[in-house]
Amino acid sequence: MDGVHDLGGVNGFGAVELESNEPVFHEDWEPIGYALIFVGAADLNAFTIDELRHAIERMEPRHYLTSTYYERIVTGVAALFVEKGYVTHEELERRAGGRFPLARPVTPGEPAREPSISFAPGETVQVRKDHFRGHSRMPKYVRGKRGVVLHQAPRFPYASAAGHGIEAKHEPTYHVKFDAKDLWSDAAENSTVVVDLWESYLEKV
Known part of the structure; x- marks a missing residue:
C-alpha cells in the first residue's frame, strides 16, 4: 500500500x-x-x-x-x-x-493479472503507474519508469493477493535494471538500480 x-x-x-x-x-x-x-x-x-x-x-x-x-x-x-x-x-x-x-483495518487485495504476460532477458519493460490501497511490493520510486529485464526468477505467490489471505497465483519475479538518473535527477552518473518485481507489476513497452 x-x-x-x-x-x-x-x-x-x-x-x-x-x-x-x-x-x-x-x-x-x-x-x-x-x-x-x-x-x-x-x-x-x-x-x-x-x-x-x-x-x-x-x-x-x-x-x-x-x-x-x-x-x-x-x-x-x-x-x-x-x-x-x-x-x-x-x-x-x-x-x-x-x-x-x-x-x-485490512485493505482490499488485488489478484494477479490474467492472462499472464511474460518478459525476456534484455527486454525493456515499464512498471505500472498504479497506486495501491492494498499490499504491494512495487516501490513508488519505480512506478511508471522503464527498465531492462536482467533475469527471470522462480515463481512465488503474487504478493498483492497473498498479503490479504486470498488465493495467490504463482508467477515469476523479474530482476529489472533501471538507470538511476531516470529515478532521481541527482543520482550518480552511470549508476543503476536493480529491483525485483512480480510479473503483474510490469507492462510491455
Missing part, C-alpha cells in the same frame, strides 16, 4: 546511522517477538509472510515511524492473531498491563 513504510528514495529523514558490530538483538524480548513469526506462519499456519508485511504497513503512521524493527513485527503479528481469532485485543491489553496498539 502507499504509506509511510515506502521510504525508498525519500529525502528528509537524515543519514542512516550505522552501529559498529551491531548485534542481531538489543533487548531480551526481541528474539521472543521475532519467534512469533514462526509460531503464526509455520506452526499455526495462521498467516503468510505477505500478510504480516501488510499488517506492518497498516500500522498507524506515527506508531510505525517511532517503532523499532522488532516492535513492528510484534505489532503486526499481534494484529493478525486478533484478526484471525486467536486472541482478543482486550486480552492482549490485559496481559500487557496497558494500551496495546494494533494495525488499522
Whole structure:
C-alpha cells in the first residue's frame, strides 16, 4: 500500500546511522517477538509472510515511524492473531498491563493479472503507474519508469493477493535494471538500480 513504510528514495529523514558490530538483538524480548513469526506462519499456519508485511504497513503512521524493527513485527503479528481469532485485543491489553496498539483495518487485495504476460532477458519493460490501497511490493520510486529485464526468477505467490489471505497465483519475479538518473535527477552518473518485481507489476513497452 502507499504509506509511510515506502521510504525508498525519500529525502528528509537524515543519514542512516550505522552501529559498529551491531548485534542481531538489543533487548531480551526481541528474539521472543521475532519467534512469533514462526509460531503464526509455520506452526499455526495462521498467516503468510505477505500478510504480516501488510499488517506492518497498516500500522498507524506515527506508531510505525517511532517503532523499532522488532516492535513492528510484534505489532503486526499481534494484529493478525486478533484478526484471525486467536486472541482478543482486550486480552492482549490485559496481559500487557496497558494500551496495546494494533494495525488499522485490512485493505482490499488485488489478484494477479490474467492472462499472464511474460518478459525476456534484455527486454525493456515499464512498471505500472498504479497506486495501491492494498499490499504491494512495487516501490513508488519505480512506478511508471522503464527498465531492462536482467533475469527471470522462480515463481512465488503474487504478493498483492497473498498479503490479504486470498488465493495467490504463482508467477515469476523479474530482476529489472533501471538507470538511476531516470529515478532521481541527482543520482550518480552511470549508476543503476536493480529491483525485483512480480510479473503483474510490469507492462510491455
